[in-house]
Every structure is written in C-alpha cells, then in structure tokens.
Amino acid sequence: MTPDFQQLMRNATRLTRTGDLQAATAAIQAALAGTAPAPTPPAPRAMRDMADVIDVVARELPDTDVTTPPRPAANDAPGTGRFIAGSHSNAASRRDFKLYIPPGAGERALPLVVMLHGCTQNPDDFAAGTAMNELARAQGFFVLYPAQSQQANPQRCWSWFKHNHQARGRGEPALLAGMTHEVMAAHAVDPERVYVAGLSAGGAMAAILGDAYPDVYAAVGVHSGLAAGTATDLPSALGAMKGGGHPLRASASGVATIVFHGDADSTVHPVNGHQVITASAGTASSVEVEHIATAGGRASTRSVHRAPDGAVLAEHWLVHGAPHAWSGGSTKGSYTDARGPDASAEMLRFFMAHPRRQGH
Template identity: 40%
Template structure:
C-alpha cells in the first residue's frame, strides 16, 4: 500500500484549542486565515503549495487529524464534509498534497477531515480494515472515525445530510466499511484501490485478498454488508477506482466491491428477495493521457445510481490524476479527486433513507392510519423520483 514520507513535523497534533480558536476567527471576521496569522495560530494557515484556506491540526480522543477549511466557508451556512482516509505510511499532509483534494474543496466549498493513523495503531500507519475488533460499528478505529466525524459536525457548520467518506488502499477499505457500518452518518463513499467490505479477518488473509482477491467473492460481501446494516439498510452509493496493473491490491477486488455494493444496496431497498442483474446501465470507454479507461454505472431496483466504477488500464497502485510530484500518483489518469466529489456530492442521506423506507409495511397494532400510510408512500415516491433524476 502507498508509502510516503511520514516524518512531516507539521502533521503533529496541535490540540483542540487550535480548532476552537480558528473557528472563532472564521466566525468573527471575513479575513479568516489572515486573522489567524495575526493571532499567532500559524497552524491554521494553508501550507506552501496548497489551496487557499486553512489546513488545521487537531487532536481528538488522543489521536491526531487535519481539517481543511475552504476560503468560502461561512459559519452561518452549513457545507458538506468529506472524511478522507490516507493509505499506509502516508500522513494527512502528504495525502492532501498528492490527491489535490484541498483544491477541489476550495473550488466546491466543503470541509475535508484527514484522520491520521498512528504508529501505535499500526506500525505502517495502515488502517486496520481487516480486523473486526477495529472496523465494526462501535468498535476500535472505526468508532473513533465516526466520533471524530460527529465532533467536526458539532464544531463547524456542516450539512449533516451531506457527509461522505473516501480513501485510498487501506483507507479505501476502511471507507467501504464505514459506509456500511454507519449508514446513519455517511451518505456515500469513494474507494480507490481497496478490497470490498469485510473481505477477510486476519493479516494473512488480508494479504491473500489483496494480492489475489481470493478471500471472499462479491456475493458474500454483499450479503454480509446487508446484514451489518440491519435496520439501517439502504442503498450505499459508492464510486470505485482501480488500476488494472495494480500489483499491491489486485483489480479483482474492485469487481468484488462493485458486486458487493450492488447486492447490499439492492437488498437494502427491496428486502431479502434478490433479483438483481449485475449488468451495467451505462458503459463508457475513453483515454486519459497514456491510459485507456472504462467507466461503468450500475443502478439498483429503484433506478438509483449506486456504483460508478472506473478501471484504468495499465495504471498501478496509485491515485489517478494525482500530483505530478507525488510518489504514488498517476498524474495523467482521470482526475479521481474531482470525479469522486462529483459523484458523492449528489447524494443526501435523508433521501436515501426515505427511498428505503418506502418498502416498509406498517404493522397492524390497533387501527392503522391510512393518512400516515399514504404519507410514508408519498415520501418514498418523492425520494425515488429525486434519485432517478441522477
């Protein structure tokens, strides 16, 4: 999984006080970053070569993270939030620089939280996506990621309907887990070069899954994801990127992730009965620099676009369209950062929940209100209509 210089001293935690102070500055003055400099909070200033705005350092429950606040942020106007998970041996600062996601956030006005895996958590700073004690609802690292997300929502003006999660490699795998385990928190996800949901259960099985994709097939992954969502089951829109020449995480993983996401989403909307056809609704091929790529779009039983899959022919284990100065980027590939945002930003959590709610049957316990039943059905039809506009 991707390696980069993780000795950047600027990535050390600077404490919760910095975030609170920066928030006060943003609320009290349109000068934003300039006021932060005057106040002596240099950690709130964007680093050289990064987008305008503020790239803050913080600490949450003993673990550090970075938060990018775009120049257009207004504390009186809630904006979307993307939780962006780095790969192994990367830091948030390196990941931000290599993907250019802060530049996208500056253009589109959304917050980006970059949680940091510690060496204590994993010697290579990998997110432990394969370990159920670290990556299930209410447990370990995934619980911390969810709690951090809620903390950012509480401290900044965030549109809770538009909170997303994405990542690369180990971070992508953790994002695939997060969208399943916390459908009540994240609306949609992005997975770049990572295995499917709950593909394995040990380090050795994880390596086998990564290199050969033989730990679990997409059908099994879909069933497990659906069961994990329990009464929170719904469609889990996900955009998938993968290089066909990836020698770290085999491209088989992308196909399994696509199938698993489709099956889990289909069951989440239509219940236990599965009648899903795994054929894309749209296939597009094109060229980006030296790479040919195939883009496939898949919809669920309601017509909702659930998976958009980008397979880049000849690309290795690298962020597509990343910085030319990155160690693990493919600068001439399709711009994964902007494509990811374009996909996830179309989804609202409440709309997806309403579409799933439309299939509910009200229990008959005493008189049933026909007007209430009508309202539930109407809300479901409205939600489905909005999704069909995609």
C-alpha cells in the same frame, strides 16, 4: 504482480506458518506500502490464537488526554481557506487530524469529505497528492484527513484486516466516526452530505465505515481498496490482496459507492474493486458500460450500476494500465498517477449527487 510483491507475500505466508506473527505482519504492511520490511526480532513465544495475535502486533495504550482544539497550520494564506490541525480521543485511543476549512465557511451548511490516507502516508501528503483541498476551495466543502499513528501501526496502515476494527462501535471505525461527529458539531456541516473516501488501506477502511455507519456517511469512495469484511486476520488479508477475498455481507448494503482501481495494480488485485461494487449494489442491478479514452492519458472503463427505478447505486472505474496509485493525482504527493482520469473530481461529482437517503 511484481517479483518484490510476490516475495513479500511468500515471506509473510512462511512466517505465519512458523508462528512469527510480528514479522509476518511487517511483511503484509510492507506489501501494502510497496516497501521492503525492516528486520523484526523473533516473537517472544509461539502464539496459539491467530485472532488474538493480529490485535496485539502493534499495541496502543489508551490516551487519557482530552481532545486537542484544532490549531491553524503554518501554511495558511489569506483567501485560500484554512488547513488546521487537531486531534480526537475516545476512551480507547486518540488520533490526530488535519481539517481544510474553505473560504466563506459558516455562512451556510457545507458538505464534508473524510479522506483516509494509505500506508506510509499522512494527511499533508494525501492532501497534496489528491488535490482535494483545491477542489474544496473552488466548490465549497470541508475536508477531514484523519492521521493513523505509528504507535497503532508502524507504517501508518489503517487496521482494515483486523476483526475488531470492522464493526460499528468498535476500534478505528468508532474512533473515525466520533472524529467525524466532532467536526460536524464544531463547524457548519450539512449532515445529509457527509462522505468518506480512501486509498488502499484507507479505501478498505472507507468501505468499512460506509457499511458500519450508513447514518453518517451518505456515500463512499474506494480507491485501490477492498470490500468490508474481506479479511479478518493476517492469512485472509494476504489472500484478499493477492486475488480477492470473501466479503461477509450476504446481501447488498445499498450504500452509494464509487470505485477506482487500476487493472495493473500489483499490490491489491483489481478483482477487489469488483467485490466492493458487489457488496454495495449487488448483482441484480442493471449496468451501463462506457469506454473512455483520454488523449495522452490512460483509457478507462466506467460501469454505472442502477436500481430498477434508474437511481445510480454505484460506479466502477477500471483504469487501464494504472498501478497502485491515486488516479489523476498530483506529483506533489506519493502514490499518484497523473495520467489517469481525475479520481478526486469524479468522486466529488458522485458524492454531490448522493445526499444521505431518508431513513438512514
């Protein structure tokens, strides 16, 4: 861990103990984002109930506007597909999004990949860094990029560590699943091939979505994230980021999951990647381990977890020497590591091998 990250963690812990939860939350957001927190005024009063406080740090007012129809983005070009902007609302809140529509969309049902950005990022930045639109153009699938609002979180982190944003039908998971359904209804999307992936806070929220909505998302990609239920409040979030938490699920979810995590990640401890895999595949699966060396790039260890019938349940890519960044990403976006194996391509390969299982 870097000294700056450790200092942010110590500050957050100290502020939690003194009851200044607003400042403590700013510290954890800064730790996730890798930045120094802006000064925060003292909390107006002592907070007795930590579970309630964590939900009101960034208040969000219900938005009564109807859903905004998607509109073309300014950077569309002939033959490259379309990258359009829109928004989705439910009774509680609203979020903007960007949607990549590949050339030839509408001729047949295509897969959909939902991409959840990390703290301080936005859809355009995440699309540039992961180069997922380029893969979508070449291989033919939709890409949905939900945008976290600064009203909901000042540094645009998804609320993975808040207990009321971790279950089906509640909070951000309900909003994101609703947004996914809206896109599916508006476009020719194959309902058996809908997937979700994310980075850091987005990766943690992707794990929550896969756990809460296995009937919507056929497989999950978690990059530098945490398992669903690892944290339910600020103190447990701090602990999980520093050294892993205690996921609530007692048994494996069975949701097909691929994990990328750098073993030099000083923001989210690499043990969290192992916990994501355990939450998905359990401990009874057989494991095949492969060591991969790349000329001029980072070496990695790929562990494939199989069910007794040989079906692949999960993949874990531990990228050696990699920081808290999207492996194999483009320098056009933030939080990317161009030297690593291509997480976007590997996640896409894994996704396409895992259509939604019957009964889900």
